[in-house]
Structure formats: C-alpha cells, structure tokens
Amino acid sequence: MKLTIHDDVKKIPYYPKAMMYGFDEGWVRLSSNENPFPPSPKVFSRILDALFYTNRYPGGEAELKAAIAKKFGTAPEQVLIGNGSNELIEMALKAMKHEKRNRIIISDPSFAFYAIAAQIYGYEVRKVPLVDMRVDLGLISRQIDEATRVVFLNNPLNPTGTIFVQEDFENFLKAVPPEVLIVVDEAYAEFVESAQFPHTVKGIAERPLLVLRTFSKAYGLAGLRVGYGIGEESLVAFLERTKQPFSVNMMALIAAQAALSDSAHLKKVLRNNRNGMLFFSKALKELPVEFIPSEANFLLVKLGKEAEGITKRLFDEKVIVRWMGAYGLPDFIRVSVGRMNENKRFVEALRRIV
Ligand SMILES: Cc1ncc(COP(=O)(O)O)c(C=O)c1O
Structure with a gap:
C-alpha cells in the first residue's frame, strides 16, 4: 500500500508526543501560514542519523550555503544562514546601526516582526500605507531621506498576498541611495506563480540589497528555525559579524539541506497550495465573501465588522484563523491554505456562521 506523507509520520514512534502541543487531529490550524504537510521524508531519515552526533557542535553550515548558492547561481560567500529569517532581520538591524x-x-500593514525588531534595536519606524492593498514602491522611495537606514519590503506581502513586479523593483533600486540597505523578504516566494515576480537576486551586485528566504513555509521546517539571506559578499560578511556562533542548530542545518534536495516533495506542496487557492476562491465567491487575490499560501478575507466575532466562532468549531485587528485591518481575517479536508472544514464552518 502506498503511504501518504501523513501516514509516514505516524510510523515514527515519537509522533504521539506531538499531541501534547495541540497538533490534535480535531483542530484545523490555518492561522500562521505554515505548511500543512510534514517535511520531506528525506528530512526525517537525515535527522535521525544526525541525532547520533548531537554531542558535537553543529557543522553543516558551509554545505547548506553551497547548496543554496548552487540553486541561485551565486557564490557560497554571498549566502547567510540564520535561525529562521527572523534572525536575519535582527542581524541586519544590529549591523546597520548608525548614529x-x-x-x-516598512509598508503598513506588513509582517509584524520588522517593527518589533526595529524597536528592540532603537530605530524609529516609518510606515507607508498600501495602495489598493499593494506595496507602492514609488510612494516608499519618496519617503526615504537622510535619516533612513533600512527599507524592509516583503514580497509577496504578509498579510495581503499581493506582489510588486520586476519593472517597479528595478526603478526602486535606481531611486534609493546606497547608504540605505534594502531588505526584500521573500518568505513566500516559492508559492508565487506570476511571471512578473522580480528576480531580486540579480540586483545584489548593484547596491546594498539583502534577499531573505526561509525554510519555514514551502519546505515545512517552521519548527526547526532556519532561513537564509543572499547579498553581495562584503554585505554578507558585514552582517555575519553580528551573528552568534552556532545560532542555527545541527538538526535545522541538516534538515534544510535534505529539504532543498527533494524537489518532488516541494512540487506536491505547491500543487496542494494551488488546488487549495482555487478551492477557496470558488467557495468564497459562491458564499459570497470578498477576498484579495493572493500569490502566497494565505488569503486575506473581508468579513466586515463581524470579523473578530466570526474568528471566535470558527475557533469554537476548532478552526483557527487569524483576525487581522493587530495589522490594522479589523474587517479582515487571514486564512492559510491547508490540506483539502482542512480547507473544506474552514469553508463549511464559515458558511454556517455567515
Ligand atoms: C513575511 C515573513 N517573513 C518572515 C517570517 C518568519 O520566518 P522564519 O520562520 O524564517 O523566521 C514570516 C513568518 O510568518 C513571514 O510571514
């Protein structure tokens, strides 16, 4: 009999312990843009091997850098590894500190951690509103002045799932002075289908530019914490000075390398995402409920004044989604694409409630 990914995981003797942390079958967790599938089976076998070496400090960062460099056609010296891309966001802020x-x-809204980390490191945060739920790079470049040190762009944007395109990005690069570091956080890039999505890595030689990616989303390693950045060699060396030795653990390094090598598994994940998106758009249109078309693995859904109450009622039905009040969008919820049965649970519960 052919096992599904999920059944493979159940065969591992430690799986039931996961129940203690609320990964119970009855719950549908669509609130954190996680991958609904466990990682590639290759990850499991490599991690089990690695367990025998946990008496040693982590090795494997050079190998992971080499694998990432090969994928992007860069040099390994242009790659930075972090404890999740969150660590790389912090490293950029620490290294760039300037009197x-x-x-x-940042755009408003955008991923919450940019502002949180900036406040920890004593930066002032300027927020630039979206235009039609999209980042307007022209508007952002006009906000840059002699006090600006770092611009964080997120493409696709969390929480809207919208993107900015190649041509706008090229113009933006020309408009921003070299004293300003541009960070483009592409945490959801693997899910993007638009041909206009920018080739950001090509721009790293031109000016200070750091492209961030993560293994937390499409590669399903959110719990292990590993992300990476790509930038020009001297920028990478400059940022790396602020990194704690061994900040990325051995399991994460080994798992990331294994995940990267399994393109067939990634394809399955992306196919599930595409089907889930198609299902959501059809079902929400039928309800009818408004949503923002998304290039990522989540959807911003407009529910009006009842959005917070509906989130609570979905929770009562064991369906967890994110109310967007904290992002300044109180009329919206954000729902991640899950497995098809989970997507159906969400839509059925929403249909009963609205
Ligand atoms: C835009 C964005 N960047 C970064 C992250 C964090 O990624 P990591 O798990 O690699 O720290 C997230 C997580 O939700 C995100 O939405």
Whole structure:
C-alpha cells in the first residue's frame, strides 16, 4: 500500500508526543501560514542519523550555503544562514546601526516582526500605507531621506498576498541611495506563480540589497528555525559579524539541506497550495465573501465588522484563523491554505456562521 506523507509520520514512534502541543487531529490550524504537510521524508531519515552526533557542535553550515548558492547561481560567500529569517532581520538591524541614520521604512500593514525588531534595536519606524492593498514602491522611495537606514519590503506581502513586479523593483533600486540597505523578504516566494515576480537576486551586485528566504513555509521546517539571506559578499560578511556562533542548530542545518534536495516533495506542496487557492476562491465567491487575490499560501478575507466575532466562532468549531485587528485591518481575517479536508472544514464552518 502506498503511504501518504501523513501516514509516514505516524510510523515514527515519537509522533504521539506531538499531541501534547495541540497538533490534535480535531483542530484545523490555518492561522500562521505554515505548511500543512510534514517535511520531506528525506528530512526525517537525515535527522535521525544526525541525532547520533548531537554531542558535537553543529557543522553543516558551509554545505547548506553551497547548496543554496548552487540553486541561485551565486557564490557560497554571498549566502547567510540564520535561525529562521527572523534572525536575519535582527542581524541586519544590529549591523546597520548608525548614529545619524536611525529610521527604517516598512509598508503598513506588513509582517509584524520588522517593527518589533526595529524597536528592540532603537530605530524609529516609518510606515507607508498600501495602495489598493499593494506595496507602492514609488510612494516608499519618496519617503526615504537622510535619516533612513533600512527599507524592509516583503514580497509577496504578509498579510495581503499581493506582489510588486520586476519593472517597479528595478526603478526602486535606481531611486534609493546606497547608504540605505534594502531588505526584500521573500518568505513566500516559492508559492508565487506570476511571471512578473522580480528576480531580486540579480540586483545584489548593484547596491546594498539583502534577499531573505526561509525554510519555514514551502519546505515545512517552521519548527526547526532556519532561513537564509543572499547579498553581495562584503554585505554578507558585514552582517555575519553580528551573528552568534552556532545560532542555527545541527538538526535545522541538516534538515534544510535534505529539504532543498527533494524537489518532488516541494512540487506536491505547491500543487496542494494551488488546488487549495482555487478551492477557496470558488467557495468564497459562491458564499459570497470578498477576498484579495493572493500569490502566497494565505488569503486575506473581508468579513466586515463581524470579523473578530466570526474568528471566535470558527475557533469554537476548532478552526483557527487569524483576525487581522493587530495589522490594522479589523474587517479582515487571514486564512492559510491547508490540506483539502482542512480547507473544506474552514469553508463549511464559515458558511454556517455567515
Ligand atoms: C513575511 C515573513 N517573513 C518572515 C517570517 C518568519 O520566518 P522564519 O520562520 O524564517 O523566521 C514570516 C513568518 O510568518 C513571514 O510571514
């Protein structure tokens, strides 16, 4: 009999312990844009091998850098590994600290951690509103002045799932002075289908630019914490000075390498995402409920004044989604694409409630 990915995991003797942390079958967790599948089976076998070496400090960062460099056609020296891309966001802020230039620019809304980390490191945060739920790079570049040190762009944007395109990005690169570091966080890039999605890595030689990616989303390693950045060699060396030795653990390094090598598994994940998106769009249109078309693995859904209450009622039905009040979008929820049975649970529960 052919096992599904999920059944494979159940065969591992330690799986039931996961129940203690709420990964119970009855719950549908669509609130954190996680991958609904366990990682590639290759990850499991490599991690089990690695367990025998946990008396040693982590090795494997050089190998992971080499594998990433090969994938992107860069040199390994242009790759930075972090404890999740969150660590790389912090490293950028630590390294770029400057007496006179002390402001970061982000879109509003955007991924919450940029502002949180900026406040920890004593930066002022300037927020630039979206236009039609999209990042407007022209508007952002006009906000840059002599106090600006770092601009964080997120493409596709969490929480809207919208993207900015190649042409706008090229113009943006020309408009921003070299004293400003541009960070493009592409945590959801693997899910993008649009041909207009920018080739950001090509721009790293031109100016200070750091492209962030993560193994937490499409590769399903959120619990292990590993992300990477790509930038010009001297920028990478400069940022790396702020990194704690061994900040990425051995399991994460080994798992990331194994995950990267399994393109067939990645394809399955992306196919599930595409089917889930098609299912959501059809079902929400039928309800009818408004949503923002998304290039990522989540969807921003407009529910109006009842959005918070509906989130609570979905929770009562064991379906967890994210109310967007904290992002300044109180009329919206964000729902991640799950497995098809989970997507159906969400839509059925929503249908009963609205
Ligand atoms: C835009 C964005 N960047 C970064 C992250 C964090 O990624 P990591 O798990 O690699 O720290 C997330 C997580 O939700 C995200 O949405």
